[in-house]
Amino acid sequence: MKLNAIIVEDEANSREILKNYLVKYCPNVALLGEASSIQEGLDLIKGNALDLVFLDVEMPFGNAFDLLDQVPERNFETVFVTAYNQYAMDALNNHAAYYLMKPINIDELIKAVDHVSDIVSKENALADKVLTPKLKSVIGKITIPQQDGFQVLNVSDILYCKADDNYTEIHLEKKKILVSKTLKYFEEVLTEFAFSRIHKSYLVNVNEVVNYKKGKGGSVVVSNGKELLVSASRKKEFLSYF
Template sequence: MSQLTAILVDDEISNLKGLEKKLNTFFPEIEIAGMFQSPEDAINAINATQFDVLFLDIQMPRIDGFELLTRLKHINFQIIFVTAYSDYAIEAFKQSAVDYILKPIDNDDLKVAVQKALANISSEKEKQSSSKLLDLLSDTVKKNKVIVPTSKGISFIPEEEVMHLEGYEGYTKIHLTNKSMLTSSYNLGKFEKALGSKFFKCHKSHIINLEHVRHFENEGYIVLDNDYRVPISKTNKKAFLNLFK
């Protein structure tokens, strides 16, 4: 796993040191970017630092944990509240905390909370990666190329060589005019958002290149080049036929 960073905020130094020790023991991949007893210092540091997880005490002098969050410019990190008072739980989750740990910290409770945070971070990074890919797909399609991420790398296929895209168990099979096929780990939906007007989704699992359409069969199939038959759903028949009026 790539290095992750955390900030710890608690007005008692013994609590900070104890949490730091537990994190170093159970999650060595998490680097402690800062530990703060003063909520004012914590606010300044958080606003100036990019990090992944905030471990935040609730009851602190002058500024409690909830008010601290309202003074931040952005909250683009996971929040785990650590406190001695269980009656703060409901309000904690209203603040979009990933979890809530009572003091003294139980090792298992800490592990569960951190694993939740790490899962959220991983999911968010995957979304960002997918978003970047979609942007790349869109830009490349404008240049008459379709990007196909595969297990071996990335293929750049001219639109006219893509005859049919088929969704299969979360993957996408790209059928080419030379009768070869590429398999991508990205689902059909990701390609659908990026493909241009030459392509038509005729079925929940099938997208065809309209330039390769040769025949429409009333029983529910579209015939492409090389007599390749693709099913078309009843709900998409009318939209498909209107394309040729």
């Protein structure tokens, strides 16, 4: 599928190199424009229906994160392109789909484009359809430790789990239970069931997802109406359930 994209990069030589690589190695990317500043980038974002933005981190009069702060509702994926690896965590927190280091490695560029293409294709295929998860078993029980013993829960009754430092909140339809176990522990325990780690803070019962929203990393709404963020790095894995 074609990906409508722009490049936001203040160095003309870097823009030219990336553009030439995309033309030669990523023919499914349709470049709609280039920007050399934050304001030019904002104008292109607001004026086009985009799937992908290649975004340099360091630019005059601000940086990539300043630009993204001005686009709270995003329907595009972001690939950061930078010579500075210290921005990796900030990029992750801003829901980057991929992080490319300069000088750009062609194989990594192809991987980045393929990764975004897979996500966008899946999102488009699921749009306006009744979601039917390709579920593994949701029938089973789990024991929750308590001071005086343990509680037994049906796995299917768990809507989602939320990290709280070294504790985990287990959210049921009408209550939550705080357990002195990490979210990683429950991710491993529930691995044979239809639970997806959608974010560093959330593990969701896929069968309870009633809505999926694009934007930034994206988000899901579960059956009790709670909206949970989906990390860009975990979006592809989550969408594979459907």
